[in-house]
Amino acid sequence: MIQRTIPTWQSISWQEELSSLITDPAELLERLELPESLLESAQKANKLFPLRVTQSYASRIKPGDVDDPLLRQVLPLGAELTSPASYTADPLAEQSFNPAPGVIHKYHGRVLLISASQCAINCRYCFRRHFDYQTNTPSRAEWQEALRYIADNESIDEVILSGGDPLAVSDRQMQWLVNQIAVIPHVTRLRIHTRLPVVLPNRITSELVDTLVKTRLQCVIVVHINHAAEIDEHVHNRLKILKKANITLLNQSVLLKGVNDSASCLVSLSKRLFSCGILPYYLHLLDKVTGAAHFDVDEASAIALHNHLLATLPGYLVPKLVREVPNAASKTAVYGAEHNLGYTNN
Structure with missing residues (x-):
């Protein structure tokens, strides 16, 4: 039996919780009272894409339920070991839009900065599960190169912080980066794509909120929530802190087989999001990344x-x-069909 004593996540800082992630499939299975028969395949899949789960997220997973929608998003499975030929390591061809370390520039008017190389949890369907973070985690000098790229391109008026998860960096590093972006006159909006308010809610600190409120940039946080059960009372309260600070909150989800591929799940999610001050933004079809084919929901x-x-x-x-x-x-x-028929909704 695994012997490991960790303070409850409610009593520790977000940095301490980030350093006490569940990374051993055997520990996760034991903690959640799941069948030992899952262990061998979980260990094999774990070698391809490591398990990472926060204590707070694990606390929301129903013990003994192999079909829990939160569990399915984080537990390595044998299904990850094989993929159809149409599934690739770079399904969005991001390597073709990587003009400088840490920079992805795919769309007009906005550019994405890989501001962190790690996440608090590893979502098993992640389209960047094979991404080369080693060459896209800029040093301070390379950050200056990335910022010069933005400063030299006046068509860019929005910078998107992504990763990994951009909120995995310290408050001090976040403040430095936001300040550096803010001095570029043609940039007017800062967007942060993050899962940490959901999987590591203690990350919403007063220092972080101050940084985002005091900048001249319009700040938008796009959270990533796939199921209403991911929002417990603590997550709800932390999200409301951001909302009360007048930060625009949007959500993007991925449609995942066995997680949220039912009408009732999606309706409940939209309503729960709005109760936290978040507007539903995107519902993505699965990106065809190697190892995630078992999550696919067909277009029809x-x-x-x-x-x-x-x-x-x-x-x-x-x-x-x-x-x-x-x-x-x-x-x-x-x-x-509703599009061609001129369907409207109010």
């Missing part, structure tokens, strides 16, 4: 689910159904 089923949302929810609670297509000028909308 996705359209049917989206049509149900359109018929059930007010328009502001319906995320756009999209996919990412390499070399496209933007996210590509996925439409059903």
Whole structure:
């Protein structure tokens, strides 16, 4: 039996929790009272893409339930060991849009900075599970190169911090980076794509909020929540701190088989998000990354689910159904019959 004593996540700092992640499949299975028969395949898949789960996220997973929607997002499975030929290590061809270390520039007017190489949890469907973070984790000198790239391109008015997870960096590093971006006059918006407010809610510190509130940049945080059960009371309260600071909150989800591929799940998610001050933004079809084929939901089923949302929810609670297509000028909308029929929702 694994003997490991860790203070409860409620009583430690976010940095301490980040350093006490569950990384051993045997520990996760034991903690959640899951069958030992899952261990061998979990250990094999773990070698391809390491297990990382926070204590707070694990506390929301129902013990003994192999089909728990939160568990399915983090538990390595034998299904990851084989993939169809159409699944690749770089499904979005991001290597083609990597003009400087840490920079991905795919779309007009906005550029993405890889501001951290790690996440607090490793989502098993992550499209960057094979990304070369070693050459895209800039040193301070390389950060200056990335910032010069932005400063020299006046068409860029929005900088997106991504990763990894950008909130995995310290408050001090975040403040430095935000200040460096803010001195570039043609940049007006800062967008942060993050999962940490959900999987590591203690990361929402007063120092972080001060940095985002005091900058001249308009700040948008796009969280990544796939299921309403990911939002417990603590997550809800931390998200409300951001909302009260007048930071725009949006959510993007991935449609995942066995996680949220039902109308009731998606409706509940939209309503729960709005209760936290978050507007649903995107519902992504799965990016075809090697190791994630078992999460795929076919397009016809996705359209049917989206049509149900359109018929059930007010328009502001319906995320756009999209996919990412390499070399496209933007996210590509996925439409059903309602688009051609002039369907409207209010």
